[in-house]
Amino acid sequence: MPRRLLIIAHAPSPNTRRLREAAERGARHPEIDGIEVVVKPPLEAGPDDVLACDAILLGTTENLGYMSGALKDFFDRSYYPVLEERQGLPCALYVRAGHDGTGTRRAVEGIVTGLRWRWVQAPLILRGEWQEEFARQVEELAMTLAAGLEAGML
Structure with a gap:
């Protein structure tokens, strides 16, 4: 049975949709086999x-120094039903931050700590004005996560 990588990404704008598409592209890299990729808002x-x-893999915008309301809603609905069952779940995060992303990162880190999920990489904070490099960075993050899953390292 293939291992499953879940990508949950809030993408309310054309640029954040590009980030979500980059994450999916990275996770579905042709050299990575045996990984099922599920992408959901x-x-x-x-x-x-x-x-x-x-x-x-979680993706969110920075909204008023916090994660998107949509991602917070996901955590509100999921926290207790998964708390005991998914401890140690490998996870990663990218934040599209118009400012510094610090509050958003801290908020997600607090929830992930409570869930006892395991960071496989430091959160990727995409700060300031849009840069084409952001999509490449998210693609690489997702590819790394999928490759680690495929190799049994996660």
Whole structure:
């Protein structure tokens, strides 16, 4: 049975949709086999998705110094149903931050710590004005996560 990488990414704008597409592209890299990739917006994802995955990549915008309301809603609905079942779940995060992303990162880190998920890489904070480099960085993050899952390292 293939291992499953769940990508939950809030993408309310053309640029954030490009980031979500880059994450999917990286996770589905042609040299990575045996990984099922599931991509969902936060409002469509829930505890069953988390219970069925082997690793998770979260993507959010910075909204008023915090994660998107959609990602917070996902955590609100999923936290207790997955708390005991998914401890140690490998996870990664990218934040599209118009400012510094610090509050957003801290908020997600607090929830992930409570869930006892395991960071496989420091959160990727994409700060300031849009840069084409952001999509490449997110693609690389997702590819690294998928490759680690495929290799059994996660």
